[in-house]
Amino acid sequence: xxxxxxxxxxxxxxxxxxxxxAAADDGAAIGHYAGHRxxxxxxxxxxxxxxxxxGHEALLRATDAEGLAVAPPRFFAVDGFDELLxxxxxxxxxxxxxxxxxxxxxxxxxxxxxxxxxxxxxxxxPPDFQDDFLAHFGLRGPQLVIEVLEDAVRDDTDFAAAVxxxxxxxxxxxxxxFGAGHSNFDRVWRLRPEIVKLDRSLVxxxxxDAQARRVVVQMVxxxxxxxxLVLMExxxxxxxxxxxxxxxxxxVQGWFFARPQPQLVSPDHAGGQLDTLWSGFGERWRDEQTRxxxxxxxxxxxxxxxxxLLAGGRPFEEAAQSFLRLPGAEVCYLLGADGRQIGANQxxxxxGGAAAEAFAPFHDASGARWSRRPYxxxxxxAVGKVQVxxxxxxxxxxxxxxTVSTAFRAPASAGGELQVVCGDLMWGG
Numbered sequence: 243x244x245x246x247x248x249x250x251x252x253x254x255x256x257x258x259x260x261x262x263x264a265a266a267d268d269g270a271a272i273g274h275y276a277g278h279r280x281x282x283x284x285x286x287x288x289x290x291x292x293x294x295x296x297g298h299e300a301l302l303r304a305t306d307a308e309g310l311a312v313a314p315p316r317f318f319a320v321d322g323f324d325e326l327l328x329x330x331x332x333x334x335x336x337x338x339x340x341x342x343x344x345x346x347x348x349x350x351x352x353x354x355x356x357x358x359x360x361x362x363x364x365x366x367x368p369p370d371f372q373d374d375f376l377a378h379f380g381l382r383g384p385q386l387v388i389e390v391l392e393d394a395v396r397d398d399t400d401f402a403a404a405v406x407x408x409x410x411x412x413x414x415x416x417x418x419x420f421g422a423g424h425s426n427f428d429r430v431w432r433l434r435p436e437i438v439k440l441d442r443s444l445v446x447x448x449x450x451d452a453q454a455r456r457v458v459v460q461m462v463x464x465x466x467x468x469x470x471l472v473l474m475e476x477x478x479x480x481x482x483x484x485x486x487x488x489x490x491x492x493x494v495q496g497w498f499f500a501r502p503q504p505q506l507v508s509p510d511h512a513g514g515q516l517d518t519l520w521s522g523f524g525e526r527w528r529d530e531q532t533r534x535x536x537x538x539x540x541x542x543x544x545x546x547x548x549x550x551l552l553a554g555g556r557p558f559e560e561a562a563q564s565f566l567r568l569p570g571a572e573v574c575y576l577l578g579a580d581g582r583q584i585g586a587n588q589x590x591x592x593x594g595g596a597a598a599e600a601f602a603p604f605h606d607a608s609g610a611r612w613s614r615r616p617y618x619x620x621x622x623x624a625v626g627k628v629q630v631x632x633x634x635x636x637x638x639x640x641x642x643x644x645t646v647s648t649a650f651r652a653p654a655s656a657g658g659e660l661q662v663v664c665g666d667l668m669w670g671g
Contacts, residue, residue, distance in 0.1 A: 293516045382412065
C-alpha cells in the first residue's frame with residue numbers, strides 16, 4: 243500500500259480509495275486524505291447467550307496534520323455530496339483492510355455509513371464499488387452489517403433502492419441509535435432490519451429507574467416480534483449489563499466488556515466476565531423473585547380467600563374486604579364469564595388519590611367489558627389459580643397498578659357460572 247498525492251479522481255472507485263492506503267509500522271492500514279490520518283479501532287460485540295464475540299464495530303480514529311484528534315462528525319462535515327462520498331468510501335476501505343488482517347469467518351464486521359451516502363449511494367457510486375471491496379478483502383456479503391441511523395430512514399425510492407442494493411449482496415442491516423430522540427416503530431417495519439441497536443440513553447435510564455427498565459424489557463420483546471435481533475450498545479457498568487440480561491437482549495457492546503482498540507479481540511474475550519455476570523444475574527433474579535413473592539403474597543392470598551367466600555355464597559361486598567383492608571389495595575370488582583363487570587367497584591380505604599376527580603369518567607365501571615384484559619383471560623384459562631399481571635397504567639389515576647385475579651364457580655343459587663374476582667393494588671417501583 244503506497245501513499246499518493248492529495249487530489250482525488252472524480253469517481254470514488256474502490257481502486258482509487260485503496261490507493262490512498264499506506265502501511266503503518268505495525269502493518270495496520272492507514273488512510274491519508276486532505277491532511278488527515280485515518281485509522282481503525284474495533285469494539286467487540288458479544289452474544290450474551292453464547293458468551294463469545296460475534297462481531298466487531300469499526301470506528302474511525304482521525305487526526306489532523308498536527309496530530310490532534312478529529313471527531314468523526316467533524317471529519318464528515320463537508321460541503322458537497324461528492325466530497326462526502328469520497329470520505330465515506332475511504333474510511334470504509336481503511337476499516338476493511340484492517341479487519342481483513344484478522345477476520346474470522348463466523349464473525350460480523352459492523353460498518354457505519356453516513357446517512358446521505360446510504361440514501362444516495364446507489365445512484366452516485368460506481369456500481370462495482372461494494373463488489374470490489376468484498377472481493378479484494380476476501381469478505382462475503384453476509385459478514386457485513388451496515389449500520390444505518392434511525393433518523394435517516396425515509397419512505398422514498400432512494401431509501402428503498404439503498405436497502406435493496408445492500409441486501410442483494412447478502413449484507414445485513416442494523417438500525418442504529420434506536421430509542422434516541424423521536425424513535426418510531428414504523429421505521430422498523432419499513433426497514434425490516436436484522437439487528438436493532440438500542441441507544442445508550444435507554445440502557446442508562448433503565449439501570450436506575452424500575453419503570454424505565456420495564457419499558458425497555460417490553461421494547462425488546464416488541465422488536466423481537468418485529469423479527470429483529472436486539473443489541474444494547476453503550477453498556478458501561480454491571481447494572482447496565484444486568485438490564486441487557488433481564489430484557490433478553492441478544493447482544494451487547496460497551497466499555498464494561500471491552501473498549502475500542504486497533505486489533506480484533508479473541509472470540510473468548512471477556513468470557514470469564516460474562517460467566518460472572520450470568521452468575522450474578524441468577525442470584526439477583528432469585529433475590530428479586532423472593533422480594534416480589536413477599537410483596538405480592540398477601541394480595542394473592544386475599545383474592546383467593548375472596549373467591550372461596552364468593553363460591554360459598556357470601557356477598558361480594560363482604561368477600562372483597564379481605565383484599566381491600568391491605569395497604570395499597572385500590573379497588574376490587576367482579577366479572578362474569580363474558581368479562582362484563584357485575585355491579586360496582588368496591589374501593590379500598592386509601593383509594594381517594596387513585597379515584598381522583600380528573601379520572602371521574604372511569605369511576606362507574608358497572609357493566610364494563612374487561613374480556614380483553616390479561617387478568618381475565620388468564621383466570622378463565624386456569625380456574626382456581628390466582629393470576630398476577632405486570633404493572634400497567636390504571637384507568638383510575640396517573641399511576642401504575644397490578645391486578646390479582648382468580649376464576650371460581652358461583653354457587654347454584656347464583657346460576658353456577660364462572661366468575662372472576664379481581665383486585666387492583668397501586669404499584670410504585
